[in-house]
Amino acid sequence: MFAVVPLMSQKPKAVALISGGLDSLLAARVVMEQGVHVEGINFFTGFCVEGHTHAIRKQDRAKPKRNNALWSAEQLGIKLHIIDIIEEYKDVVINPKHGYGANLNPCLDCKIFMVEKAREWVEEHGFDFIITGEVLGQRPMSQRKDTMPVVARDSGARDRLVRPLCAKNLPVTMPEIRGWLDRDKLYGFNGRSRKPQMALAEKFGFEDYAQPAGGCCFLTDKQYAVKLGDLWATRGTREYDLDDIMLLKVGRHLRPRPNFKVIVGREEGENRFLEGYRKRFVHMIPRSHSGPLVLIDGELAAGDIELAARLTARFSQGRDAAQVTIEVKPVDADAHCLDVLPLTADEIPADWYI
Amino acid sequence: MSTTVVDARNLLCPMPVIRAQDAVVKLQPGDTVQVLCTDPGVVHDIPAWCRIHGHEIFKIDEQGHEIVIHICVGTGN
């Protein structure tokens, strides 16, 4: 149970889950309008779309980049606490009690987990309730009439969880009962239309807010889910670390043999990012021609080095040359060079691409 | 007054922000933190985090691919 009950003279305090999208921005603002002290919390799972790929790829560096959760907090004029939940989140991804959505997104378990973490934070910091930007009927898994109460119940937040954008469609919450929130000033949004949110954004004067297309994390991305599924299947375990899931966001991934895959940098920014992993992986660099840095993930058998070198040559400027020199650097030995014939396009089956 | 060095090199945002945040919350007003980074996104994200929490960035050094952000811890208001 929540330990701290504010005195009548104190301003009630709420923490808002801020994802960086429009809904959480609006939800926090609606509650602030009613005189509640709001601070933001943002959970970093390792799969968040925010930042990473923009930071890696050189072509994206020219564009002004921002962290949308921080941007939201600045718009609202509130503090934002960014919390690393990478380790604890693994169990949510690996063993979701309620299963996955269209890809490897365990949205319902994820929501329960995040609200539960927010509840713990609230208890620790003497706050009173939790705000999320959920909208009834907006998402197929976690924002349905039958699953929204599950989030409130299983997170332990119960009636201290307020969804200001659709509160009128849901049971009365504790802050409403206590008179901290006027139900009439909350909303009853329902369904997938974004129009009500856009109108509310206009009312509050929010412009230039983020509108992520495919959800807030990479687990909803089909291509990403295929790569993660491949990693799990070939390793025979679903365990992962942050580097594993970061590397799935970068480069071309090809699996020529079940025992290894190659990660090929697609441009300078990715090559530089992959360079940071040189000590952990066997890697190859074309020396006679310019070309990408290639990391090899897996245990190499006889003949695999040459195959990987020919594949590396294929992605170099020497792809049509009779011979390309590839530097091979094992993890625990000195580098050596191999002269190889690049693979032809026909020698790379489509199903090597993950 | 103390100076804390946080090594956030080879980490991508928001990890450098989290590392900076975790260091700053343990310090007193007037203490300083140097955050060593390689992700160019930090020149936007760490100042944004500092603005909303009332801390001051007093210098950003960029040398090649390395960026050092110098934070002076504020009162947190």
Ligand code: SF4
């Ligand atoms: S899209 Fe990702 S972060 Fe968002 S609820 Fe689903 S699993 Fe969680």
